[in-house]
Amino acid sequence: MRFSFKWLKSYVEIEANPKEIADRLTMVGLEVESVEPRYPHLKRVIPVKITRVNRHPKADRLMLCNVTDGTSTFQVVCGAPNVREGIVVPLALPGTELPNGIKVEEAIIRGEGSKGMLCSGKELALTDDASGLWILPETITLGIPLDEALGIDDFILDISVTPNRGDCLSVIGIAREVAAIYGTSVRYPDISLVEEGPPIESIARVDIEDPQKCPRYAARVIFDVEIRESPEWIRNRLESAGVRAINNIVDVTNYVMLEMGQPLHAFDYDRLADHRIIVKCAKAGDRFLTLDGQERILFDDSLMICDGREAVAIAGIMGGELSGIDFRTTRVLIESAWFDPITTRRTSKKLRLTTESSYRFERGIDPEGVIRALDRAAQLMKELGGGKISKGRIDVYPRPYQRKTIRLRVDRANKYLGTNLSTEEMASILSRLEMKVERREDGDLDVTPPSFRQDLTREVDLTEEVARIHGYDNVPLERPRVLMVDIEPNEHLQLRDALKEFLRGLGLREIITYSFISPSAISKLGFQDGDEKLRTVRLLNPLSEEQSVMRTSLVPSMLETLAFNLNRQSNCLRLFELSKIFIPKEGFLLPQEDFHLIVALVGKRHPKLLYSDEDVDYSDIKGIADAILSFFRITNISFQPLDKFETPYMDPASSADIICGESHIGRVGKLDIRVAERFDIKEPVWMLEFDYEKLFSLRGPIPKFRSLPKYPSVVRDIAMVVDESFQVQRGIDFINSIGETLLESVEIFDIFRSSQIGEGKKSIGYRLTYRSSERSLTDEEVNRIHEGIVKQMLEYFGAKLR
């Protein structure tokens, strides 16, 4: 809501300056977003008197003028035809930016200095005259900003009005708040009408077919008006509120709406068939041409204003092209009505048509203000366009608004707010807001809000009004007494936070990407038609196709992030994301939301150049997988050859599925280079994915402490030559499966290939550690056990010792 400060001041007596008013309004809930001068460009334009005019020595058409601002004299070059000595004209000083875009600078024009620019009225956007310098009255004060000198200095306040405060969408509405703040009262405009026209009943008729959607419809008719341009004062006020002036009749409807908050509509009386109005719903599919020249297709709940033949306006939203005011109009029917907020909003939404009028009806107008606004409009139209106002008015009001009286319990309100206000203080605040307040015998208050406050229907609404005007800052602070509550720890979240810290410790950087992605980004991963990853939750109204489906995988966003960084010369990337994926669930409205973890490594093993001679490889990403599994204390894990159908985007020769028991919990390995290319990545990408939900549910118990060993361990090695395809883990699994009680642990210490060993072969070195918790083992004893294990192993795998 934009309005001029001077306009506001015409309704309420206040001394305070615009900035102060703005602060006070903000602190009662009407947030003032800006306070700007009405004519910012006039701040550096001053009236000056031309004291001398000489020809420019080097230019025939230019004059050298000496001008005075009352204290000093300076030279300005001017080419206007009406320049002469003795006149007072506006001078734009250097630094001024004129509304037409010209930037005034101190200049040297053909060798002569010019300290600014003398202006026409048009150049200052104050008059339409561009023929020459704007000659100002002789009596004007020289040297001060022109807006002050002309007495048109003003400020524009822009208020962000919350949806509950429809009553503040007018200058008088704001004036009421100002009056309440300062404890003064509003000067409402005087409305007095001379009714010289025929009785209204004899010339027009209104019927409401749907009183639910239109509880009140009032009208007046004016004959013999003359359509012309509105006077300056009204055009100026409209312009200050950002409304374009059109003609006197239309301008009045807009002016009264801005002044009183009641949207009005003016019909050309002679274009209303049968001179009657019927308020009723459209038929679905009906077409209607609105005054903006657009054809609209209506719905069966669109409320229409119709004449004896057809629709002439969409109720409360916009008039029709064919029934509006134009230069031929001589007789006007003014509509002032109260349309139901929900009906107006539904229609406005369905038609995607929001207007100043619909905006106000949606937020609730003053049902008792309908007549005042109608009379005010008739008064102003006669004032501006002449003519005769009909005798009386039509006021179809099938469902009169009932003011409601609400009891305010003083103690309850104080307890609710934490204040200690007296009954009188509360009564005073509410009275200032134009509420009718009566003291009850029990000390509470019976409060009747004014009809323009449609938002006040409950006791708590009054409590808020008390708090608002009393000032939130005047409510004391009091710390709540907290009860000891048995809070169940949110382990799922705690472990997520701990995991993030753990990954940070592993040298990984967290990223957060959008939950919605492009469907094509998922298809780039190479899923077969019908794969469940392609079944996504789709947005009905995405911002773009790029962000149109909820992701079923974290992979695309990770790859896009890698590409984004690689393109910016960040070549050593160690990233992770722990976020939700969204899987549609048959028979449920809401999808399954699961947290997934993704880790990706690209580039060198160490970011410092000096130490970065090695690229990351499978061992790095697998090491992170192993670390995460031990973080969750999950055992019973196997790394199995990748299922290519499940995971088409990984390179099957360098990737594995991670299985715990029967459950697939993740995958690790190298991204398929073809997929990488589709994301514009040329470097190898090592990637790890885990289903966090499974990690969480499979997490192991907190381990018990084990005593430290008292006796020394003895180690023995086996180096076994096997085929290249042999998985090294099998050796460990076999050794563990033997169940030797003195065997403490087994670890691979070497994987070795050479020509001596032979093509397609490798040697695996296993180191076995033996220990007894009861005594020191002897060499002989260990040798015997170890030889047994070696023998079994060679036999089982058909392998040779190296």
Place this chain on the structure above:
Amino acid sequence: MEQVADRREIEQVVNEALRELEEAKKDLKLIDALRVKYLGRKGLITNLFKQLGKVSPEKRPELGRLLNEARDTVERAIGSATERAKEAILTSKETIDVTTPGRIPIIGSLHPVTQVTQEIVRIFSQMGFEVVEGPEVELDYYNFEALNIPKDHPARDMQDTFYISEDVVLRTHTSPIQARIMEKRRPPIQIIAPGKTYRCDSDMTHTPMFHQVEGLMVGKDISFSHLKAVLTLFVHRMFGPQVGLRFRPSFFPFTEPSAEVDIQCVMCGGSGCKVCSYTGWLEILGSGMVDPAVFEKVGYDPEEVTGFAFGMGIERIAMLKWSIDDLRLFFENDVRFLEQFT
């Protein structure tokens, strides 16, 4: 009688030892070998001591004295040779270049949004709030209806909503968690709920996904002054006790009275700058007393219980905390941005 070492012979051994030690220079290993050669179990001087038993008793004290002297001399010489050698090693040219870059263990980082969320959650947890979460794809009912925002209400314009279907939306705020929790439990309730939220808006100051933290305290006689105290404490913990704040009336359909909380601009200290649009104040959270209509929806009696709720945008707080001037940086995930929060 066997020949027994005489003074000359002893001196010879000692001199030989001293010479060899001299020549050993800074070779610690050689010095140790010389110690073995002369003073070891089978060392030259040790062997001379074995002759003591063979000399006549009258010569014995004299010989003993000579041998003790010889041993002490050699021991001292070994001691000083060792010191000299160590000294020489330390001062030799074989020092490392102390300016060689360290092999820094690779250090990761948490996203600034995560860091601020954790900080906010920690502050409220310390005040006794419990952390809960809710779905991001949410029923229209919980996102709006249960919060007193019926369909066809202009308040729906306050949030541009992504729809999945007529009845399903991407949550536009973390507030639906309030309704879900209250539906399940009885007061007293003290919760804090962080999470992702979505609005159909993208420009310099809006991203279609962002993060919020919601808070709710419901119990007997919870008042607006409690709300003020809790949020004041929060602001002081988050931004420092010197930061001023104000509570400004506003409107949210699910609270009444409603209040926006502004803090003194952290950039200019309240004197006015670009960040605060020259107002000196920055809006950081919305709050209010839970509207009775919300209590009625979840089956609480508003005469029996009261409460307050609040919500704040995490990116906004992160931007203020680190003076970040572009919201979009949060979701580009440029590592040059992320590494600044290591």
